[in-house]
Amino acid sequence: MKIKPFHSVILLIILVLSSSISVIPVIAQVNPQSIENSKQLNLIETVEPIYADPGITIDPYPVMAGQPAEVCVSLRNSTTSPQEAAATFSWANFGLGLPFTPINGPVPVSLPPHSVLSQCTHWVPPLSGNLDLQVLLQEEGYEPQVSQRNIDVIELLQPGVPSPLIFPVRNPLGEIVTINLGLVPYLPGWSVQLSQTALTDMAPFETRLVTLTVTPPAGQPLPPDNTPVVDVEAHANAALIGGFRKVFRPPVSLHNLKDPIYAESGITIDPYPVLAGQST
Known part of the structure; x- marks a missing residue:
């Protein structure tokens, strides 16, 4: 189906509102061969392009070949009923228009009513450096939703140096x-x-x-x-x-x-809670 200019936003809104579980930010996959427009609809205050979804995370990043990484996506159930879906994580070499390869197959997702949760999978990447990530969310009776995280962080940027x-x-x-x-x-x-x-x-x-x-x-x-x-x-x-x-x-x-900056997992203290006069 071909979306006409200036009609794509309205169509995306209809698709998003018809789905009970949403990728955060969300976009409906209109055509497997082409994604119309460069901006996705975000229902939680910000609008980002489909390739820079802040709801998809990977740790550590850049990845290291042979070292485990955790890939997560934020999902929301906006209904009053529990919902079941499947999330498929995929990866591609860094670049534009490159094919994606699934990671571990579809992951079942169960969301309580009016909930937001982070669904994760663990993966051992075959390469080091930048890569592209994609999440496909599928729920019976609704259009699939696709979002990506394609981020470059690997170059050392210095003032005045190309x-x-x-x-x-x-x-x-x-x-x-x-x-x-x-x-x-x-x-x-x-x-x-x-x-x-x-x-x-x-x-x-x-x-x-x-x-x-x-x-x-x-x-x-x-x-x-x-x-x-x-x-x-x-x-x-x-x-x-x-x-x-x-x-x-x-x-x-x-x-x-x-x-969040106030809940940094990279900072630890042992024992906790602390004891007055006792070394930590």
Whole structure:
């Protein structure tokens, strides 16, 4: 089904309201071959692109080959009845338009009425560094919902120093297309450039390499941890086929981003509660 311009938001609202369990943020998968529009509908105050869902987390990140990682997604049941669904976690090499591989198969999900919970799975990644994550939520009688977390944090960003990132762009469609690349910058004064903005006549499933170069302004302080720098998006036939977000992270990071700052799991004390006059 083809969604006409300016009709997609209304359709997404109808699909979201008809589903009893929602990925946070949520978007309905309209067509397995193309996702119309680059923005998803978020019912909990913020709107993020489908490829930068803050409700999907992975720890540790960047991942380390052969080391266990925990992948989680936030889910909500907005009804007065218990709900059953299945969440399928998948991963892909970092890039745009690359195929996803399921992790451990579908995970059963049971949500009490009016609840929000975090559904997790454990996984041993086969590679180190950046990767793309996807969650497919399926509930009987409703349209599937898809959301992704495609985040780049691996380059060391320094004031006045260009930082290149080479990433693959793949044509996931079964026809020859031109893939147009675009940038959504977040930080004033930062230089963000692509080596190419149009990949013409790409054959089905062909992959080409593109370079993103980011240069923080000289003489200015770097931003706080986890600050978005730029989004990179790929479009073909007026549809979003992939995207990722580049985020600033210092070389040594204190905070575990899946926890609120006041409940840091990386800080421990033993024994607790403490005992006056006793060493801890």
